[in-house]
Amino acid sequence: MAPPPPPPLAASTPLLHGEFGSFPARGSRFALTLTPQALHVQRLRPKPEARPRGGLVPLAEVSGCCTLRSRSPSDAAAAYFCIYTYPQGRRGGRRRAARTFRVDGAATYEENRAEAQRWATALMCLLRGLPLPGDGEITPELLPKPPRLLLLVNPLGGRGLAWQWCKTHVLPMISEAGLSFNLIQTERQNHARELVQGLRLSEWDGIVTVSGDGLLFEVLNGFLDRPDWEEAVKTPVGILPCGSGNALAGAVNQHGG
Numbered sequence: 001m002a003p004p005p006p007p008p009l010a011a012s013t014p015l016l017h018g019e020f021g022s023f024p025a026r027g028s029r030f031a032l033t034l035t036p037q038a039l040h041v042q043r044l045r046p047k048p049e050a051r052p053r054g055g056l057v058p059l060a061e062v063s064g065c066c067t068l069r070s071r072s073p074s075d076a077a078a079a080y081f082c083i084y085t086y087p088q089g090r091r092g093g094r095r096r097a098a099r100t101f102r103v104d105g106a107a108t109y110e111e112n113r114a115e116a117q118r119w120a121t122a123l124m125c126l127l128r129g130l131p132l133p134g135d136g137e138i139t140p141e142l143l144p145k146p147p148r149l150l151l152l153v154n155p156l157g158g159r160g161l162a163w164q165w166c167k168t169h170v171l172p173m174i175s176e177a178g179l180s181f182n183l184i185q186t187e188r189q190n191h192a193r194e195l196v197q198g199l200r201l202s203e204w205d206g207i208v209t210v211s212g213d214g215l216l217f218e219v220l221n222g223f224l225d226r227p228d229w230e231e232a233v234k235t236p237v238g239i240l241p242c243g244s245g246n247a248l249a250g251a252v253n254q255h256g257g
Helices: 109-127 162-176 191-198 213-224 247-255
Strands: 016-023 029-034 038-045 056-058 062-069 079-085 097-103 148-153 180-185 206-211 237-241
Touching: 016 109, 029 109, 062 109, 062 162, 079 109, 097 109, 148 162, 162 180, 162 206, 191 213, 206 213, 213 237, 213 247, 237 247
Parallel strands: 148 180, 148 206, 206 237
Antiparallel strands: 016 029, 016 097, 029 038, 038 056, 062 079, 079 097
16 A cells, blocks of 8 residues: 655745855855745845845746756856746736856765755756655656647737747746647648647647637647547647637636636
8 A cells, every 4th residue: 555645744844945156146145945835035145135125936936947057167066056937017917037046065066966956856846746755865856757748839820929929938938847848830720620630649748729719729629520539628728828819718817716
């Protein structure tokens, strides 16, 4: 019999804590504490802030995290990890922000890289809803194979701006999240419907349309045209509103909270 799952952690339970430098600013030092719901950032040098800006980063605003290495020979021992966020502005919109921290507490690059990978892995596990080991090592092996998505883009959607929006906003966010994807631009009406009819659905973890409401209807009709439609309609489908009419995407978003 499998052991019972561990009890859920309290939202404020510290999972990781460390002191790091920053990039590109030199000389600054920060204390980072990771909890199940947020990353707490406190500046230590040059002077602690009485009212820190951006000191609390909710994980709901984080899209992903990756590790980096400097190309400078003088910085060969340090490793870095970068956190990509989309904080909400005063008017409700979101803008991409990236915060990079310098891991330099050990003498060798290998040790600093392991620490950077530990933080990046812990963040990605929390973002994907995966449990962290209570007393074990946090290594990249904890992360499963990334989900594979099929992106269908109507380049003429949104009065011809859908492809530009996809390149500017959608693809960077998907890459930051560490997802695997293939992208197909539709070329004619019902192109997506025809593609879905012949897909080997077992090769995909989901289909995402990047356009208005019409492309999603083509995908759903393609499912229903298949001999195995009862299984096909169980395929996860997403819609990213990049069309002239996005009423369906808005309704789905509203219903999902």
